[in-house]
Amino acid sequence: MKPILLTLSVAALAACTSSPAAKTAETPAETRRAITQLLATQTAAWNRGDVATFMQGYWRSDSLVFIGKSGLTYGWQPTLDNYRRNYPNAAAMGQLRFSDLRVTPDGPEAAHVVGRWHLTRPGLGDLQGQYLLVLRHLNGEWVIVADHSS
Structure with a gap:
């Protein structure tokens, strides 16, 4: 009787903790995409001169860190x-192009990207x-939590 009770208890626990509706983790290919x-x-937002929309890709948190030639900047608002x-108008912003992208998933909840950026700014x-x-x-969405650009 005890083995049957134990088996039923384990089955009930498993049924409670696993949900067929639960979302599975993204595959590495889905993460890269x-x-x-x-x-x-x-890139599209930047090239329209829309810095606010460009910044939507960043974590809206005081813990966001941007590392650039001027040093460390903490927080979404100071980064914006x-x-x-530094880029007060569309001419100063120019046209952004990313190249040599290497997107590497570091697990189901983290990834890093290495690449090059280029701004074409006539004049x-x-x-x-x-x-x-x-x-x-x-x-439910990927956001940049740290940016080291040089």
Whole structure:
């Protein structure tokens, strides 16, 4: 009798803890596609001169960190403020292009991207560099939680 009771208890516990409706983790290929789409959306926003929409790809948190030539910036709003100060209009923003992208899933909830960026800015001079992005899957979407651009 005890083995049957134990078996029924284990089966009931398993039924309560597993849900057929639960979302399975993304595959590495799905993660790469989602992050590549995020970067494409950011690029399109930047190239329209829309910094606010570009920033939607970043974690809206005081814990966001941006590392650039001027040092460390913590927080979503200070990062947005820096972008607006350094790129005050569409001409200064130029046209952004990412290349040599390497999107690497680091697990179901984290990934990083290494690549190059290039801004074409006629009359102002082009800018370019490399970057490392750290992303997390938060609230159902991928967001940049750390950006080291040089």
